[in-house]
Amino acid sequence: MRKVVRGFYAIAEAVRLSRPNVIAAYPITPQTEIVENLAEMYANGELGDTEYVTAESEFGAASMVLGASAAGARAFTATSSQGLLLMTEVLYNAAGMRLPIVLVVANRSVSAPLSIWNDIQDSISIRDAGIIQLYVESNQEAHDMIPLAFKVAENRDVLLPFMVCVDGFKLTHAYEPVDLLDQETVDKFLPPYEPVVKLDIEKPAALGCYAPPPYYMEFRVAMEMAMERAREVMLKEFEEWYRLTGRDWGGYVVAENCEDAEVVVVAMGSIVALIREVVKQMRKEGKKVGMLKIRTYRPFPHEEVRKALKNAQKVVVIDRALSIGAEPPLAADVKSALFGLSPEFHSVVMGLGGRDIPREQIEKLINDVLEGKAKPGKRFEGLYEFEEVIP
Amino acid sequence: MSKMKLYIGASNPAKTSQMKTGDWGTEWAYVDEEKCIACGQCVTFCPEPAVELVEKGGKKVAVVDHDYCKGCWVCYTVCPVEAIRMETKDIYKL
Amino acid sequence: MSLFGPGHGACPGCGFPIAVRGALEALDGKVIAVNSTGCLEIVSSMYGRNTWGVPYIHSLFENAGAVAAGIETALRALKRDKEAHVVVFAGDGATFDIGIGTLSGMMDRNHNVIYICYDNEAYQNTGNQQSMATPTGAATTTTPAGKVIPGKMGRKKDMISIAVAHGIPYVASASIAFPKDFQRKVKRAAEFEGAKYIQVHAPCVTGWGIDGKLTVEVARLAVETGLYPLVEYENGKLVRVRKIKDRKPVEEYLKLQRRFRHLFKHPKGKEIIEELQRVADENARRYGLDA
């Protein structure tokens, strides 16, 4: 059913339809409205058998979700920014324990300086935890990917946490038409959760053991293997989603106009939609440009990226996060996928801390690269001239 | 080497009984069955647990399992009738 | 199969296994055990060498309260809440210090969990570093008895009162020297719906500098001197205390342990011993310990 809703409602509604057993919540801007919406549903008796519980911190919320999942429950939480960083220790732990929890990250920059506005530094910072990370470009995609996240995470070939990354404010607070799923469709797609191991008095087992040197490495490599298997599982589920809803979100990447493109722009998240528009327009003008949307940042789609970019003479990677002291994260990963190929490489950082990225900026960026006016390498776009003062 | 079995998410059910920690200490506890009144204090307090009450010759007595007795003296100290003695293991005897 | 052990890796004469087994037996093994990082976890949960005969989970040092809350919530959601008691076993470091936030959350929301803190009065797993449960004057590796400063300064945190202040239905202190009393308290706790907090004093042979021979004796003396009062609160009211006949001077307790040995020669030692005696006297007055 198509309805004009806020992004956070579209997310909350998809969570409700996924029939989680436990939701643990702690507020943080700009995620707060997601758990507020769920709280309202809970208060109105619309969450069925779902238990909704407020935590004393994000750390507590993540820990409750971990405990619930270990007990055999389908469990959900959402957070942003500092909240995600506060959860980090638990999330690494949950991934190592192979608990298929799902969380939504309403992407927000991290402090200091304090900023409630959007970039993706928060989720990028825990890319190594063993959590599947999927970045969406619209509220429709966010809505659709939540049942899928549960299904992939809970697949016995995967058993890893799944993080749906949604740009804070830009998506979460946008009010727009979304095709809302119905219960029947979601139930058809997402079966009830059958845990592989759970805390069960009939079959006592120890979860969260400690592993001395003869075991530890194998457990971590097993996570790597699971992440590899997740690739296949996810592709299958993307296809099934398309069959069921008629909405095709593509695979790990969406490559548009890349085959003959001289310049390809690579990006993740809501900015992709803007880039798509600009690329379409420039194509009409006869310019050979293309775009590559990265959907899953972990597992990273090396082969797909390489395939999409193999003909490009120039590659522009847009990062909305830093890895201070090294290359920006997405640029580094794209480069590693291109090893052995040597297109002209532009690593562009923009939009940190909610700095707006206007259409003209993207157009100019692509035109400059196309016309050879931009120097390859790393640069910051939309940055004001400033002088650092150390008093 | 045979392939290691890695149970994802969980360790096996109780397995430590295979760990014979009775070799840790230099002494073992022994029960004087004549004196033992089967009060169960040693059973309650044994941290391992390595003591249980067993039916022997028509009476219940405490029996120490030396596979797990670490020789800590706790049972010795709680026995109300001095029925437990600690003995140095042969290998440590001077 | 026993509920806990044998074959675990605790030091000979360790106090807490007595409490762990006692609690599991008191609840007939109908327990889902949640354990914070610490000695108990290290000696019982090595991969492939699980000591527990009940379902068991260890996540982190500071989140046992929240993990237990999550489990309890899940069991309710899955209509499995009659299956077992959710019981936390956490050390004093995990309880008094780093995990007090998640414990407070668990108590505040009144989750149906029995939280058992085995109190060995320092971070013993990592080799006797002070916690907020370390008593005044005790030498630990982070509060050593130096020429100037004689061990830990400041008092032991009153977690019992903190638990009571949360308004939870049942709070008690216990000691491994009185296992029947401890087991009764665990059973009593299980009768209440909501969050329960039991703190059980459990000597650490290495950290306290005692032999296994003294484990029970030292624990008993802590109670008999008034330093570790055994009390019981139901719905916020003090309902029972273990009375002491001829309360002993604190020196009798202190002199047996290496961690307090310096107090008997340090220039400031006498002052500390007097302070500890005041703590014991205050406990006696506050709880009416003297028989």
Added chain:
Amino acid sequence: MGILIEVRFHGRGGQGAVTAADLLAVAGFKDGYYTLSFPMFGAEKRGTPVVSFLRVSDEPIVIRDEVKNPDYVVVMDPSLIDVVDVLAGIKENGMLIVNYPKGADELREKLNTDVKVYTINATKMATEILGRPITNTAMVGALVGATEIIRIESVEEAIMEFFENKEIAEKNVQLVRKAYEYMKEVCG
């Protein structure tokens, strides 16, 4: 590299296997060698089998992996013979020195090995001198007596530095010297 001697110590948590290796590292340093001692890190409790290592060389030691092929293996607790593979990886011309009351012949037969095996009743020696069966210094003395890798005087100096309590230090010096003399005699 010139000389490199590698030693593995087996003990039980609380017996001082780590201190034994450390003592020799200091003593070896006093003799002008480069030394390195380190424990196999773990969560060992009192009584658990533990392992520590020592390397002695005339050149700087940069390798930090566990000693897999020791020249000498020192076993500080007799009961370990039944639970640990004490001979694991030992060099063909290596030497095993064990705190074992029943004598070397019986132990050699039990282990069914061609490696040189020497025994000493360190428990007895330690109990007589220290009043407690802490065998680490005795076993250090035994190793030095059997191998002369380090001067016994340096070991004694190291002990005096290690123990704060002078009385305990002196008793340990006495113990290390006794074990040293004993082992020198045994080995001829």
